[in-house]
Amino acid sequence: MVFATPYQTYIPLPFDSGEEHKDHEAVLSMVPIHIVTHASQLPKEFLFPSSKNHLIVGFDCEGVQLCHYGTLCIMQLAFLDAIYLVDVIQGGEKLMKACKPALESSFITKVIHDCKRDSEALYFHFGIKLHNVMDTQIAYSLIEKQRGRRRSSDNPISFIALLADPNYCGISYIEKNDIRVLLKKDPKFWTYRPLSEMMIQAAVDDVRFLPYVHHKIMEKLNEQMLWQLAIRGALHCRCFCVNDKGFLDWPPIPTIPDNIKAKGNALEEETLSIINVPSGRMGLVIGKKGASILSIKNSCNADILIRRDKGPSDKVFIIGPVKQVRMAEAIIRGRVC
């Protein structure tokens, strides 16, 4: 049976293809786009992860109000030779179940820009504990820190800005702004079937550069930074998945091996701290026009995430090196109590 592939796209190849291309623009490769409604349409090496076959996959999810609740509509996977749009609406739970081992596997690196919300949705909708992510947003801030170039406002970099940076990709993706406007007008944008050409284009654009960005990031990070990145990614994956049992059903966070720690001067263990903030008191943490939280972020240099809950209390998550996290903890507790 021949499966016709009506759609194709270009991806930049994440490796040098010979001396001639050195210092030139990345080589573009034309790859097919597969729309997946059944697991059999996905590559075997993805469905059955193996230590003999480590994969790097660009990863993203689209949906409606994607978080604890909401609807997951499409899961995009970008390989070097093809892009797969996993249609979660058509394929349903059965299809996601088939993808679970890959999403939880240490042998498959999921390259993703901001894993928190996607991970939260995968966990609460399908019981998937997203594991082994390479979060490009975290990587960017670590590389900036490594260069001693802390951004003044210390805000996470946007996907558009990351792609625009010539050190990572150097492409303009302003179409994303149009999609944002469209999504605002019609939040159900991702639910319609069959997928329109525009939906396919937008979904593909969100992942097709990620394997290349991964390659550019790997060039810049040393062994210690890679550990820090992996651990911080793992903490971001689970932070919004907290429930009454904490993280009991999640695997333990890896720790940086001593021999690697010894090589890096002042390399500190990464940690996650959660502070309950009674509803209505979050304003104390955020402050006028965000002045308070901004000053905490700047003085502590930790990731500070806020989640408003429906329950009696909201939560602040603090992620970063232990010392910085303790400092932020103290300031926030002081404001709230």
Add this chain to the structure above:
DNA sequence: AACCCTA
């Protein structure tokens, strides 16, 4: 009381 940022 204060409501930032990202997606």
